[in-house]
Amino acid sequence: MLRDLPWLPPTGPAFREELRALQAEAQGTPAANFVQRVIALATAAADETQLTRLAKLARDIVCRDDIVGLDRIKLGVLGDGTLSLLGPAIAGSALRHAAAVQVVEGDYSRAVQEATDPESALRRAGLDMALVASDGRLLGLDRAAEDADAAEARVAAAFQRIRMIVEGLRPAVRGAMVVQTVVPPLEPLFGSFDRLEPGSPFAMVDALNRRLADWARDGGVVLADVARLAAAVGYEAWDEPRHWHASKLPFSPALLPVYGDLIGRTIGAIMGRARKCLVLDLDNTLWGGVIGDDGLAGIQLGQGSAAGEAFLAVQRLALELRSRGVVLAVCSKNEEDAAWSPFREHPDMLLREDHIAVFQANWTDKAANLRAIAQALNIGLDALVFLDDNPAERAQVRREIPAVAVPELPDDPALYPRTLAAAGYFEAVAFSKEDRERAGYYQANAKRAASLQATGDMDSYLASLDMVCSIGPVDPVTRPRVAQLINKSNQFNLTTRRYSEAEVAAVEADPRRHAIQVRLTDAFGDNGIISVVIAETGHDAWEIDTWLMSCRVLGRRVEEAVLAHLAAAARQAGAKALVGRYAPSAKNRMVAEHYDKLGFERVSEGPDGSVSYRLALTRWVAPNLPMRVEDRALAVAEPTA
Amino acid sequence: MGAVSLSRDEILREITEIMRDVFDEDDLQVSPETSAEDVEEWDSLSHVRLIVAIERKFGFKFKNSEIEGLKNVGDLVNTVATKVG
Numbered sequence: 001m002l003r004d005l006p007w008l009p010p011t012g013p014a015f016r017e018e019l020r021a022l023q024a025e026a027q028g029t030p031a032a033n034f035v036q037r038v039i040a041l042a043t044a045a046a047d048e049t050q051l052t053r054l055a056k057l058a059r060d061i062v063c064r065d066d067i068v069g070l071d072r073i074k075l076g077v078l079g080d081g082t083l084s085l086l087g088p089a090i091a092g093s094a095l096r097h098a099a100a101v102q103v104v105e106g107d108y109s110r111a112v113q114e115a116t117d118p119e120s121a122l123r124r125a126g127l128d129m130a131l132v133a134s135d136g137r138l139l140g141l142d143r144a145a146e147d148a149d150a151a152e153a154r155v156a157a158a159f160q161r162i163r164m165i166v167e168g169l170r171p172a173v174r175g176a177m178v179v180q181t182v183v184p185p186l187e188p189l190f191g192s193f194d195r196l197e198p199g200s201p202f203a204m205v206d207a208l209n210r211r212l213a214d215w216a217r218d219g220g221v222v223l224a225d226v227a228r229l230a231a232a233v234g235y236e237a238w239d240e241p242r243h244w245h246a247s248k249l250p251f252s253p254a255l256l257p258v259y260g261d262l263i264g265r266t267i268g269a270i271m272g273r274a275r276k277c278l279v280l281d282l283d284n285t286l287w288g289g290v291i292g293d294d295g296l297a298g299i300q301l302g303q304g305s306a307a308g309e310a311f312l313a314v315q316r317l318a319l320e321l322r323s324r325g326v327v328l329a330v331c332s333k334n335e336e337d338a339a340w341s342p343f344r345e346h347p348d349m350l351l352r353e354d355h356i357a358v359f360q361a362n363w364t365d366k367a368a369n370l371r372a373i374a375q376a377l378n379i380g381l382d383a384l385v386f387l388d389d390n391p392a393e394r395a396q397v398r399r400e401i402p403a404v405a406v407p408e409l410p411d412d413p414a415l416y417p418r419t420l421a422a423a424g425y426f427e428a429v430a431f432s433k434e435d436r437e438r439a440g441y442y443q444a445n446a447k448r449a450a451s452l453q454a455t456g457d458m459d460s461y462l463a464s465l466d467m468v469c470s471i472g473p474v475d476p477v478t479r480p481r482v483a484q485l486i487n488k489s490n491q492f493n494l495t496t497r498r499y500s501e502a503e504v505a506a507v508e509a510d511p512r513r514h515a516i517q518v519r520l521t522d523a524f525g526d527n528g529i530i531s532v533v534i535a536e537t538g539h540d541a542w543e544i545d546t547w548l549m550s551c552r553v554l555g556r557r558v559e560e561a562v563l564a565h566l567a568a569a570a571r572q573a574g575a576k577a578l579v580g581r582y583a584p585s586a587k588n589r590m591v592a593e594h595y596d597k598l599g600f601e602r603v604s605e606g607p608d609g610s611v612s613y614r615l616a617l618t619r620w621v622a623p624n625l626p627m628r629v630e631d632r633a634l635a636v637a638e639p640t641a
Numbered sequence: 642m643g644a645v646s647l648s649r650d651e652i653l654r655e656i657t658e659i660m661r662d663v664f665d666e667d668d669l670q671v672s673p674e675t676s677a678e679d680v681e682e683w684d685s686l687s688h689v690r691l692i693v694a695i696e697r698k699f700g701f702k703f704k705n706s707e708i709e710g711l712k713n714v715g716d717l718v719n720t721v722a723t724k725v726g
Contacts, residue, residue, distance in 0.1 A: 047697075049663050049690050084686050242705045247685070253693045 003233045003258050007407035007423035008045040008096075009398075015041070019053055026060035035069035035586075040402040042095035048085070048256040051092030058091045061100040069586040070100045071271045076122050076173065078106030078114060078165065079133035079180070081248040086133065089260030096261075097268030098382070109138075112161065115168030123172040129270070130169050131178045131224070131263065134162055135250050136185065136205045144189055145199035152198070155207045162212070166221060175500050176270045176429075178263075179216070181209045181227040183251070186235040219480070219501045222429050224266050226259070232422070233258060262424070269427040271498070272488035275405060276379055276426075276438075278321055279370060281388035282332035282339055282361070286318075286351065287311045288413070292338045302348025310414040314387075315350040317417040322355055325435035326426050327377060327442045329358040331369045331386065336361045357442040366393055367400035377442055378551040380490065380587065385425045389413070432481045434528040441527060441552060462556065465522040467627035469561045474508050474515040474532075481529045482517050489548040490587040494580065494594060497546050512537055513545075514569060516633045518562060520553055527553055533562055535570075541577040541614070542570040547594075561629050563598050564622040567615075569634055577616050584609040647725050652718050659694045660714075663687055673715030699725050 018041055025034055038061070042054055062072050075090065077083050087103030094101040104125045106114050111132070114120040122130075136142055139158040145151040166177050184205040188194055194202040209227055216223040230238040233255060243249040251259065268274065283290045288300025288307045300308040322328050328351070332339050339361030343353050358376045360369040366388075374381050381403040388394050394406045407423050409416055428435075474482050483501040490496065499507065507515050518531035530553045534546040544566070549559060566578055580595045592611075596602070599620070600613035647655075657671040664682035677683040683691075695717075696702050701724045711717050 048693060052690070053665065085689060242703075243689075246705050246708070247689065249689070253689050254697065 001233070002418075002422050003237060003255055005045045005257055005261060006410060007419050008043060009408050011044040011046055011050060015044070015046075015050065016053075019050075019057065023057055023060065026057055026064070030067060035067065036402050038070070038095055039098060040398075042092065043402075043405075046092060046257060048089060048253060051257060051260055052088040054092030054095055055088035055090075055101075055103075058095055058100045059102050062102040067100075070095075070098050071267075071273075073099050073101045073128045073267060073271075074104060074126060075101050075267070076104045076106065076125065076127040076130040076169065077133065078111040078122065078130070078169075080109075080111070080135035080138035081133075081244075081250040082108065083133060083250075085249065085253055085256060086259070086263075089256035090131075090263045090267075093257065093260030093264035094267050095264075097264045098273050099264065099267050099271060101264075101267065111165050112168070115165040118172075122169065125172075127169075127173045129175045129178060129267065130166075130173045131180070132162060132165050133180045133226075133250065134158075134182050136182045136201065136208075137244070139182065139208070141182070141204045141208065142185060142201050144201060145204065148198040150199060151204055151207070155204050155211070158204075158208050159211045163215075170502075175498065177221045178224050178266060178270075179212055179221040180224045181212055183227045183230040183235070183238065186239055222266065222270060224263055226262065229259065229262050265424045265427050266429070269429045270487065272490065273382070274425070274427050274429075275326075275385045276383040277327040277329055277357075277373070277377060277385070278318060278426075279329045279331045279373055279384055279386045279404075280318060281386075281390070281393070282330060282334060282342075284389040284413070285311075285387055285416070286315055287342060287346075291342060292334055296341055296346055299342065299346070301342065301346060307413065308348070310412075310416070312348065312350060313417050314413070314420075317421060319350055319355065321426060322439045323436065324426075324428070324431065325438040327357050327439050328355055329373045329377070330356050330360060331366055331373060332361045333363055333366070334361045355439075357439065365396070365400075367397055370397065370401060370404055378554070385420075387416070387420060389416075430480055430484050432484060434481055434484075437528070441525070462626040465524075465556075465626075467520060467522045467556060468630065469558060469627050470519040470521075470630045470632070471516050471562070471565050472519070472632040474504060474517050476505075478517050478529060479504050479508070482515075482532050485529065485532050485548060485550065486546065489550065490585070491551055491590050492554070493548040493585070493588050494544070494591055495546060495583045496585045496588060499546075507534055514542065514566075514633075516562075516565065518549075518558065520556065520558060520627075531558060531562060533566065535566065535578075537570075537573060538575065538579075540575060541579045542566065542573075542575050543579040544581070547580070557625055557627070559594070559598065560623060561625055561627065564625070564629070565631055565633065567617055567620055567622065568631075571617055572634065576618060577614055579603075580613040580615070582611045582613070647722070649718055649722055652721050652725070653714070655698060656695065656714065656718060656721070659698060660691065663691045663694055671714055673718060674713055676713040695721065701725065 022038055025031055046054060061067055061070060077087055083105055087105055091101040091103055104122060106122055114122045140154055141158055145154050170177055182205050185201050189200050190197055194200040197203060213223060215221055238251050238255060240252040243252060280286055288311055289298055291299055302308045302312050318328055342349050343351060358373045360373060370384060370386060374384060381401055385405045386397055389409055397404055398406050405425050407420055409419055479501060483504045486499050507513050513534060514537050515534045517529045519529050520527045530550040532548050536543045536545055570578055580600055582592060595613040600615040603612040603614050605611050660671055661667055661669045664680055664687060692703060699721060707720050
């Protein structure tokens with residue numbers, strides 16, 4: 001059942017012992033693989049008691065500033081009812097999404113007061129994110145309204161109350177404001193007519209949730225769809241009146257683990273940790289049987305058998321994920337030709353050659369193949385999900401590469417799609433045109449890589465790409481993609497500073513800051529926006545606060561085009577130098593020498609490995625680059641104040 | 642729960658294990674006289690977790706009227722016994 005998080009393995013007998021060991025290290029000296037072991041321990045179907053213990057470990061981790069590899073997040077939780085059980089469930093679950101969360105809980109029944117009082121503990125807590133958990137029973141939506149107008153007033157008032165909490169708290173929260181949808185009542189009042197009668201509690205909650213969705217669509221908040229989760233596990237399991245009557249618990253505490261995972265994965269997605277690539281095993285995962293033994297005619301796939309239909313459903317889900325930007329890869333123990341044959345020749349296959357970005361079919365172990373896939377796509381191992389029906393293969397991969405997500409699967413293949421989907425590995429908090437086309441980009445990139453091998457000469461290869469680099473200011477149209485890049489880029493990211501969409505908007509409007517987005521097209525297609533730079537326009541020197549780039553366009557000399565732009569814009573404003581900083585993280589070692597390569601001088605180095613750089617502009621000359629540059633951000637560079 | 646009924650001793654043993662887990666105290670000594678006052682970690686929140694864990698272990702759900710009157714572990718064992726004994 002989904003409530004038991006079937007995609008996660010059971011906690012196992014060594015859970016408490018390993019937890020105690022990690023706790024001792026968290027309070028003393030963490031081992032080299034500490035973070036990896038924390039995430040691995042949390043990646044199991046922990047119950048509410050185990051989650052409470054994991055939450056304590058998370059708190060110990062948040063208190064230290066020397067542990068790299070987990071996002072440290074102070075999360076405010078406020079809203080309706082008794083929320084005290086939610087915090088530990090969220091913090092314990094968030095560890096499996098690489099977030100160490102410390103929850104600051106609002107006082108019981110004082111959400112509006114605390115959010116709007118500038119002196120409240122919540123406002124002064126230094127929150128990174130906040131979660132607002134509302135309940136229809138305390139928003140006045142559990143009693144019917146007498147007509148459509150009264151219903152509209154009731155819904156508007158409930159929405160206003162949530163808005164007041166969010167907007168009151170927002171100035172005191174560094175990052176995202178997450179708002180839960182409201183769970184509708186299970187009990188019918190009119191019956192089927194509840195849906196038609198605007199005054200019914202059911203219809204009013206539905207109307208409120210639609211307003212919350214509109215608000216999230218406009219970028220105001222991030223939605224956590226608890227109402228949908230409640231429907232998935234069943235409203236009857238979710239809503240236990242005895243717990244509400246006794247302690248104002250908003251839902252059955254038996255569902256704390258599945259709730260905690262939803263919020264934990266939402267936090268992970270906001271921090272850019274949603275997975276990007278689904279790697280598929282073949283035999284008994286995408287079709288029934290073993291292609292090497294059964295041949296094309298013998299595998300079960302498609303019309304004619306229930307088993308065949310089940311495997312088609314797995315392929316269908318993979319295709320759907322691909323169409324929303326998840327990259328597909330294959331990793332199978334098979335002869336390559338045999339493995340390819342269904343993709344090329346089976347009439348019922350939905351997945352075809354074109355859909356797979358990287359295809360690893362050989363007799364090498366799967367862990368090595370997964371590493372090869374990550375390398376070929378230039379993404380981290382923690383961006384992969386591996387789907388395999390074989391428990392032994394799953395266990396081997398989990399042991400060898402804990403960073404790869406490997407869902408447990410039930411015995412019945414008919415439930416594979418549901419289990420994979422419910423796990424939420426690819427949870428989205430935004431969706432852009434670039435996302436939709438991402439899978440295609442990776443395929444085009446693979447073609448480009450093949451082209452490079454053919455020409456052999458880097459310069460003539462780059463010139464042959466007919467690259468056009470468009471530099472422009474950040475504006476409302478480009479803002480969502482810019483914010484997405486800012487929050488998802490981990491490797492080519494000099495300072496890993498995260499900005500919410502609202503904060504990006506503030507940067508756009510700030511005359512003391514210069515923000516640009518860079519787009520790259522070439523002969524194979526449009527890569528979209530692939531680089532973002534934000535600089536503070538000081539009088540004498542411009543200080544680069546954010547410089548990031550998509551790894552898709554490494555080796556194209558785009559960063560040199562960006563530098564040329566920054567130098568020109570800074571000169572235009574009268575500045576004499578550019579100042580840059582490298583702040584090391586667990587993932588950005590690739591840019592440790594970025595500024596050195598661009599000709600900056602090292603000014604100072606910090607004990608944490610950070611480096612400050614300076615480039616004097618008086619004698620710096622821009623190089624010739626193998627691309628056409630269209631710069632629309634020079635004319636709008638503001639003179640320094 | 643299965644057709645086999647449990648003795649009060651067996652129930653007390655199971656509940657002791659659960660309490661040790663929920664209150665995170667491996668050596669917790671539990672007798673019928675034990676109450677929330679005797680266990681530092683036993684507050685209203687961990688009490689909810691205790692109830693959830695007992696319900697999951699024995700496969701039934703308490704009514705509020707059954708929980709409200711409980712004063713000590715002995716009362717708890719007796720109530721569980723009426724459900725599975």
